[in-house]
Amino acid sequence: MALNRSSIIKRITIVSLILFIILIIAILAALAIGSTSTGIMPVYHALFDHEDANAMTSAIILHLRLPRALLAALVGAALSLGGLVFQAILRNPLAEPYILGISGGSAIGAIIGILMGLSRFPGVSLLSFTGSLIILFLIVIISSGHSILKKDSLLLAGVMVNSFCSAVIMFLISMTQDSRLHNIMFWLMGDLSLADVNQAGILAAILLPCFILIFLLSNSMNILLLGKEMALTMGISVKVITLTLLITTSLMVSATVSNCGLVGFVGLVIPHILRLSLGSDHRVLVPACILGGGAYMVICDLMARTLPEQGEMPAGVITAMIGAPIFIFLLKKSKI
């Protein structure tokens, strides 16, 4: 029998390697394709062979496309991992930061920060984190008590919280008169076009420790899925681990929202596809979601900036157009 100490590690390694290659291909495609120049050779020149490089093209690739692709990869990774964690803790395959209103809560915080004229980091990010924690707290209160396992009541609570958040966001926007309006609107719909290297760096510095922490708790997540009481009798400190996971996830989600607005459904689509193909072991799913979600978001952003004939659209539009039908399909398929 193949399963021994090295076999689960082997499985994690193989899955991660394949998805890492896909992520690299997606990033290369994002570097190669664009309105000014298309092709893999300029990318090669810009990255490795500076002598043959066209200065203008190299600048576009290195200073516009590269930070944007990296930012997209980080955002996709954080959001799909966030979806995976919420699905495990709430034991609901339809849970997702955007659907539950967690993203909306952090958007409110972020907009208040922007309107107050705070800098993106740390002011806006902190308010955004606070917003997401408040909504998280609200969702946990609503869904605990008696009906945490009832899919419909949890989702309904999420939809209502999300509508409330949208209303507050609209209210805040309608109070805004000046030129920031267009920026806020565009940012809200999930916009990656303003990416720069610093921004990607700060986001990476916040997200990477979160990724590691969640991976370390991945086996506990497996056991939590058997139910809270079973987990307790199998040596898991349910409260500590649940709380750690929820707060870490809120931090990840609010960090991405304050950077690039509301990008919905990534946390639904990627964990679902990966679970279908890889099974339920979270020790495999956590790295797979990070790499696969990253690749997915890079491709969605690439589509967002190449599909329109002129200009571009927010990446959140693409993810919602793909994700919402999948959500409906999943809801229809689930027996409850």
Place this chain on the structure above:
Amino acid sequence: MTSSIKITNLDYYYDDYHVLKNIDFTVQQGDFFIIIGPNGSGKTTLIKIIAGIFKQQKGDIFVFDKNLQSYSRKKLAQKIALVPQMISADFPFTVKELVLMGRSPYLGLLGLDKQEDLEIAKQALFFTGVEEFIDRRMDHLSGGERQRILIAKAICQETEIILLDEPTAALDLAHQIRIMDLMEELQQKKNVTIIMISHDLNLAAMYGNRLLLLDNGKIASIGSPADVLTFKNLEKTYRCKLLIDKNPVGQYPRVNLVPKKFINSSSFLRNEDELTSPTMHHSFRPSLPDLKVKKF
């Protein structure tokens, strides 16, 4: 004999509701201990307190003479395993993944299993007779198969005590007897202490060496099946008409339900006698043809 579980003066309140009142008993190592009682008598609460899921407001629980509160979660999971009635199948694990989770109290944070852990898991699956399902998904199995896999998980946890909350409640007759035989084998071959909740008084009579009858949060009776399953005890706690005779299989007390239409049928049930001298009911037999059942 050493005690596996010792409970002293235990009280448990749920909000203002006094669920368990002054519970005091001891379970010896290797007992097949069955908790019976009407709905709402506190059986599940009691087993959850022993499992460390709920915490009592008053009294102490000793697991192998050491206070339960002084165990870490992981150490307690190495002493006591729980078999629930069922688990959710929203996230379908394979049988192998699930049974190997039983090893997690012995493994590190990531639960990386060694070859020997897999051997233990396979032996547990073999013991419960479901080794051929090792690569199947939990949600593709029947209720009886799933229950045996949950028992295999508990065996894989290698604890000296296994708690079961009505493991046979949703199963057909063949699966019920299989699960009970399995638990008896475990108790006798491996000297595991079995603490089980059961609604089936006849199964409890046949398998338990000690029974605990709970009534409204209090111990109504504790002892051997013959001591506990008496007309007097059961009529008082269950508040319905019963007829207790000897089970032709193995001479255990047998509890029969009496439907309303037969309660006044005097040829069938002599009510007055029962109430005045309850001890008679051990020998009391209905005037029905004597059923001879082959011993097997």
